[in-house]
Amino acid sequence: MKKNLLLSLLCVFALGCSSGDDSSTKEESEETEFIGGVLEGGIMLRTQKEVDEFAAKGYTGITASLFLTGVLTTGNAVFDPIKDISALNTLTFIGADIRISRTELTALTGLENLTSIGGDIFVCICPTGDDACQICGSLITDFCAIRAALTNSSDTSIQIRGLFTPSVEDIIGGNCSL
Numbered sequence: 001m002k003k004n005l006l007l008s009l010l011c012v013f014a015l016g017c018s019s020g021d022d023s024s025t026k027e028e029s030e031e032t033e034f035i036g037g038v039l040e041g042g043i044m045l046r047t048q049k050e051v052d053e054f055a056a057k058g059y060t061g062i063t064a065s066l067f068l069t070g071v072l073t074t075g076n077a078v079f080d081p082i083k084d085i086s087a088l089n090t091l092t093f094i095g096a097d098i099r100i101s102r103t104e105l106t107a108l109t110g111l112e113n114l115t116s117i118g119g120d121i122f123v124c125i126c127p128t129g130d131d132a133c134q135i136c137g138s139l140i141t142d143f144c145a146i147r148a149a150l151t152n153s154s155d156t157s158i159q160i161r162g163l164f165t166p167s168v169e170d171i172i173g174g175n176c177s178l
Contacts, residue, residue, distance in 0.1 A: 034058045042096065046071045047080035055087030055110075063095040065119065070102030085110035094149075097122060100140070107142035107177075114149035117156045121146070124161040139163060142177035 035057045042064030045051045051068070071079045082103040088110040097119035098111075123140060141164045150156055151172050158168050164178050 036060065038063060042066065044069060045082065048082050048084065049080055051082055051085055052087055055085075055090070058090050060090055061093040061095070062091065065096040066091075066094050066098050068098075068100045068103055068105070072102060089113050092116075094118060098146075100124070104139060106139050108140065108145040109142070110145065112145040112148070114146060115152050117146070117149045117153045120156055121158040121160075123159070143171050144176040147171055147174075147176055 033056075037059065038061040039059045040063050043054060043062060044067040045054055046069055068082055068085065070081050073079050082105060085105065086109045089112065091111065092113055093116045094114065095118040098117060099122045101122075101124050140160075140162055143158075143164075143166055150158075150168050156168065158166075158171070160166070166175055170176065
């Protein structure tokens with residue numbers, strides 16, 4: 001009888017401890033804990049780490065603007081530049097603008113699941129002269145990932161300063177990459 005009681009207590013203790021609430025990792029996972037749903041408001045992501053942490057939360061939409069804007073350091077270098085947004089593939093809508101500057105993106109891979117954009121798209125729009133794209137770092141030559149969103153978002157315009165500057169009609173028509 002005592003043996004069965006002890007065995008039962010051990011089972012209850014073992015099951016109780018395996019609930020997934022491991023306090024030794026909780027602090028680390030709080031930043032990237034999966035949330036899902038819709039982010040109320042906009043978000044500015046300035047580094048690759050911030051992109052990855054935001055993506056891990058699994059949001060399906062953003063009610064305001066998405067800013068992907070690198071942080072300039074002394075000498076116009078970008079700290080931890082955004083190079084890959086493929087993890088943002090859970091997003092299905094952006095409620096306002098998408099603004100991209102000072103990144104090392106070459107494609108918008110990760111935004112292919114967007115079905116609507118409520119505002120406009122601005123890529124490397126800077127207030128300075130012709131050399132602004134060297135500072136802004138617009139190397140994007142593939143806009144195909146936003147084709148579906150542009151098809152469904154009739155009022156969205158696109159302003160691009162960079163190596164490749166397709167219009168909304170170009171992107172929708174398939175002329176979306178070099």
